[in-house]
Amino acid sequence: MTPEDELDGHTIEELSDYLDHGRSPRNRSIEASPGCQNALQAMERLRDLAEQLAEADTEAEKERADDRWLQRLLAGIVVEARPGRRIPLEEATPISDLGITEGAVRSLIRDAETDAPGIVVGRTRLHGDLGTATAEVSVNVDVGIVYGHNIETATERLRTAIADRLAAHTSLQIRVIDITVRDLHEPDEVDGTPEELG
Amino acid sequence: MSSERALATAADAAAKSVPGVTALYPAGGLRGRFGAVKDRLLGGPEGPASQIDRPRGRVRCRVDISISSTATAVTVCQSVRDEVASALEALGAAEAQVVVTVVRVSL
Amino acid sequence: MDPQDPDRGLSAASDAIVAGRAADGDLDAFEVLVRRHAPMMRAYARRILAATDEVDDVVQESWMVAWKQLPELNDPSKVRGWLMRVLSRKALDRVRVRRYHSDITQIEVASPRPAPAQLVEQQSALSGLTAALAELDDNQRQVWILREWAGYSYDEIAADLNLSRSTVRGMLARARKKIVDRMEGWR
Structure with missing residues (x-):
């Protein structure tokens, strides 16, 4: 130099x-x-x-x-399941305490993507007092969308699918389900053509 | 009263007999090598699952379960609680506290 | 569920989505993340450690830390840089232990053994840089890599290497000068 x-x-x-x-x-x-x-x-x-x-x-x-x-x-990586908070399913009594983990609820929310083609769910957040069975909570979900899918249709389907699953498996009162579209991405190479182009 | 091990075994069997329960998990958490944890979540081999302790002299039984997505969490949990409670009672542990937690919904 | 399952589209999704999902405890997403970034981490570890036998251990340890700490990552789209930082810390721990066990004040680290594909590296500039890097002393090389590869700020480098900011500044300048001088014929 x-x-x-x-x-x-x-x-x-x-x-x-x-x-x-x-x-x-x-x-x-x-x-x-x-x-x-x-x-x-x-x-x-x-x-x-x-x-x-x-x-x-x-x-x-x-x-x-x-x-x-x-x-x-991968085989050598030690991981611990992430249960998160425990959400009661009904009010506890001296002989009974029923609940579902936040982790299980999150995986339910992720699974809702199977009813909303073109959507991949990312991070999920539950806001509210999860310590009470019938708490009012709001749900925040980050999603990615595959190019070619209608964003509004896809997110609306996801919202309905999440609401259905939460109603079936929790006693929570869902105030709002906020869906944030983080990005659009190409389909997997193995992915077929999106169902609803345009 | 029966040993804790006998109570846990009875609780496991009772919980498993409930329709909608797809697997039992070690109460209190799942930790291990990536592959093992993943296998376990997909329904791999089970060890003893329910946990018995006696806070303030009363039997408490914790059961972690996964349920089928076509079932309803609260209904399945109520049945598990009832079955486990009567299994424990049969072994002399009446009025036990049964803590049931859904840790996974099988999709 | 198979992460490659066409219906999931997970392996095509962005880091923001995949890392956010892994932070929530989804093992499939974590696997996609490992597949996506492990080669980069291995390459990086190889340059910092300059010793092949420890590289895979450090990569593995880093992923365990990543699994634990992912929930604390505020912006999942920044996961790549974050992983580099996790890896640097693990690698630097190793370097420190090595130094502690040695009486020699200045450890002369053997040049990073190049990966087979690198042996056939055609571009002479890249081989030149590889050789020049190998001639830097440990600290200089680490400072340079943290700055140029991981994009650390001077303060971040100082914190992770336990050096003062002005030392980092000086080392980086000397590393750059040494490399450029060593490669004088390259332009």
Whole structure:
């Protein structure tokens, strides 16, 4: 790189810092110095190359990461089920206490996507006092939608499917079901044509 | 009164006999290697599930279950509670507290 | 349920959806996430650790931490960078232990053993960078990787490496200069 004595009084450290701040605020002395410009360009090229190396490394690993490796990796990961809060199904008595876990309720909500083609459910949130059987709760659901599906139809179907499932398996009073469309994505390669184009 | 193990075994059998119950889970949580937990959730081999303890001298029995999505959670839980309570009573544990939790709905 | 099940569309969904779902405890979504990002994490671990035998352990440990801490991730769409950070911390723990067990003040780490596919890497610039990286000392290489690959801020690097911000700043500049000088013929 340009030797420090050709940097018109600036240091490599200063330039490296300047680059990381997106060359902003503009430093006129640095921008006017040919030596500094050379050094900055070299560092910028290096940054591009770093990105390329990261991509090449990852691609190489993808080739090596065969299914056996992935299976071994997965098999060794210790996980704990996430039950979440316990939601009573009716008022507890000295001899009886019936409930359903928040985790089970979330999986019910995720399962509602089977009735709403084109929707993939992401994160689910239950807001309200889950400690009482007939609590008023609002439900927040993040979803992704496959291109080609009508957003309004799909989300309306999902809303109905969620309401039905919650009514069958909990005693909660559902105040509102908010659905946030996080993104649109391509279908799976194995996915057929969406049912309802347009 | 019968041993805790005998009570738990009886409770397991009673809970399993209820229509709509698809599996029993170890009361208090599921932890293990990814594959094992996944298998277990898909209905893999079961160990003893119900948990018996005696807070303040009274028998308490905790049962974690999964139910069929075509059943109704509260109805299934009520039947499980009734069956388990009478199974425990038959072994001398009358007025036990039965805690039933749906941890999964089989889809 | 099979995560590849065509009806689910899970493997085509974005990180925001898949990570959010995994945070809620969905094992299928977690599996999709592992399949999607494990190669990137392995590549990254290989560069930081520069020792192949520990790479897979660190990747595995990172996923266990990820499973536990996913619910705390506020924006699931940022899961990739977050995973890198989880992995860096695990990898750096290893480096620290290694350093502790050594009498040598300056550990000379062998150059990262390249993956087979990298051996046939055609682009000389990339091989040049690989060689230059191997010649940096441990800390410089880590600082550089955390900055250029994981996009850490100086403060984040300082916190994770237990260094002052100004040390990080200096190390990064020296790392860049060394690499550029080493690759002088490359442009």
